[in-house]
Amino acid sequence: MSVKFSEIIAEKLSSLKLDGQKLSTLTQKGNAGLVEQFFTESVQLNLENHKENLQSQLYIACFWGFNEIVKNLVEKGADVNWQNNNTLWTPLHAATFQEHGMIILFLINCNACTYSKDSEGRTPCDFASASEKVWPLFAACGCNRTSKNELIQKKVLRQTEHGNSGEHGNNEYIAPKLGTFKLKNSVNSEEVYRVLDIAIESGYRLIDTASCYRNEEDIGFALEKLYVKHNIRRQDLFITSKLAPKDMGYDSAIATVAETLFKLKTTYLDLYLIHWPAKSNLSPSSTEHSGFRKETWNAFQYLFKQGSLKSIGVSNFTKKHLEELFLYADIPPSVNQVEFHPYLYQKELLEFCNKNNIFLQAYSSLGTGQLVKETLIQQLAQKYHTSGAQVLLKWALQQNVGVIPMSTSTDHIKSNIFLNHFTISDDDMKLICQLDLQKHFCWDPSNVN
Numbered sequence: 001m002s003v004k005f006s007e008i009i010a011e012k013l014s015s016l017k018l019d020g021q022k023l024s025t026l027t028q029k030g031n032a033g034l035v036e037q038f039f040t041e042s043v044q045l046n047l048e049n050h051k052e053n054l055q056s057q058l059y060i061a062c063f064w065g066f067n068e069i070v071k072n073l074v075e076k077g078a079d080v081n082w083q084n085n086n087t088l089w090t091p092l093h094a095a096t097f098q099e100h101g102m103i104i105l106f107l108i109n110c111n112a113c114t115y116s117k118d119s120e121g122r123t124p125c126d127f128a129s130a131s132e133k134v135w136p137l138f139a140a141c142g143c144n145r146t147s148k149n150e151l152i153q154k155k156v157l158r159q160t161e162h163g164n165s166g167e168h169g170n171n172e173y174i175a176p177k178l179g180t181f182k183l184k185n186s187v188n189s190e191e192v193y194r195v196l197d198i199a200i201e202s203g204y205r206l207i208d209t210a211s212c213y214r215n216e217e218d219i220g221f222a223l224e225k226l227y228v229k230h231n232i233r234r235q236d237l238f239i240t241s242k243l244a245p246k247d248m249g250y251d252s253a254i255a256t257v258a259e260t261l262f263k264l265k266t267t268y269l270d271l272y273l274i275h276w277p278a279k280s281n282l283s284p285s286s287t288e289h290s291g292f293r294k295e296t297w298n299a300f301q302y303l304f305k306q307g308s309l310k311s312i313g314v315s316n317f318t319k320k321h322l323e324e325l326f327l328y329a330d331i332p333p334s335v336n337q338v339e340f341h342p343y344l345y346q347k348e349l350l351e352f353c354n355k356n357n358i359f360l361q362a363y364s365s366l367g368t369g370q371l372v373k374e375t376l377i378q379q380l381a382q383k384y385h386t387s388g389a390q391v392l393l394k395w396a397l398q399q400n401v402g403v404i405p406m407s408t409s410t411d412h413i414k415s416n417i418f419l420n421h422f423t424i425s426d427d428d429m430k431l432i433c434q435l436d437l438q439k440h441f442c443w444d445p446s447n448v449n
Helices: 001-014 020-028 032-045 049-062 068-074 093-098 101-105 124-128 135-140 146-156 172-173 190-202 216-228 250-263 290-305 321-327 347-355 375-383 388-396 410-417 426-433
Strands: 206-207 238-243 272-273 310-317 336-341 359-363
Touching: 049 093, 049 206, 049 359, 068 101, 093 101, 093 124, 135 238, 190 359, 190 410, 206 216, 216 250, 238 250, 272 290, 290 310, 290 321, 321 347, 336 347, 347 359, 375 388, 375 426, 388 410, 388 426
Parallel strands: 206 238, 238 272, 272 310, 310 336, 336 359
Antiparallel strands: none
16 A cells, blocks of 8 residues: 555544544554554444444445445444545545545445535546546436536546447447357366466457356456456456346446446447347236337437446347337347247247347357257358358358357367358358248347336
């Protein structure tokens, strides 16, 4: 811990009604563990009857980044909008100054960012404007100050020549993406790093994840190291994530995007999708789904205009869902990611998306592995001196449909991206299309109201 940081803390502590001598001594020694222990003991012994003490401890806990203590103090009634007597800093000022992202996210719904200035006229957003680590989280706050607007213009608003302008640029969407579904939940961080390392080395620059895969944080940590190893920059990658059904709704969507940015260690997403057209814990036939889709899309549009999301889209939307979205969308979706393979040849949906300038991306291109066993696919693999998986991926690409192959196998990761060595004839394309059974291997959204 730097001397400057300790000196700042000590100065702030001098105005607080705590055991200032003890806490200042611990602070100047940089002993965060003892300071946290002191907080914990004080919470247990002193806070019930000392409101001002409660506020002061919240302030310092925010400054030091003690997440659990902050939550406990707020639950006990500490006022998140309280201002320090000397500096006029609020707890949110303190947390932002020290770049404690998770505390900021926890306090984001307080009013401090909207109206509170410190003794030098600065809001928390003024502090955030100097920090690449915390400024994306302020997409979720209600601050409309000039400093916030300047922040958005300088650091968040990253328009692209494609985006959702109607010229989404198939080159950014059509190239094979590395799907990370198989890296979800229980897979360890070392495996995530290994797979991404192989993928980037093999030429992948498009990465597809989702909050419900529960791997965003591991991907963020891995990429932080891989940028250096492979001498690439964030802007060299195209990163997609998706909003889980449980997080649909305006406020939930904005907060989730902030959390996703924090986990992926990025200031923007190249593409963000509504993962499923239904809200969790509601019957598929519920009339409430439509309202949640609209709220969520409005949140997406807000974040797109701010620049946190460079392009926005949907996943598992049927033609019916898309037609409804067009009734209220100011910004049309750039992408619809759906299950699409020879057993589920969604020709009508593909034609509708092409007509409305929505790029269709396919997941489960291999039919969870079952399609590579199909006799016709095996015959064509022999004919074109390639693999069954490559035939299936090429079938989609030749229809201008993006693919997201998912694998943890080194050989498969490498082979799935090299698809330019053959072209399927028109007659063979038609034969593959005739395999259609309208069979879902994954989820069927057609029954979602």
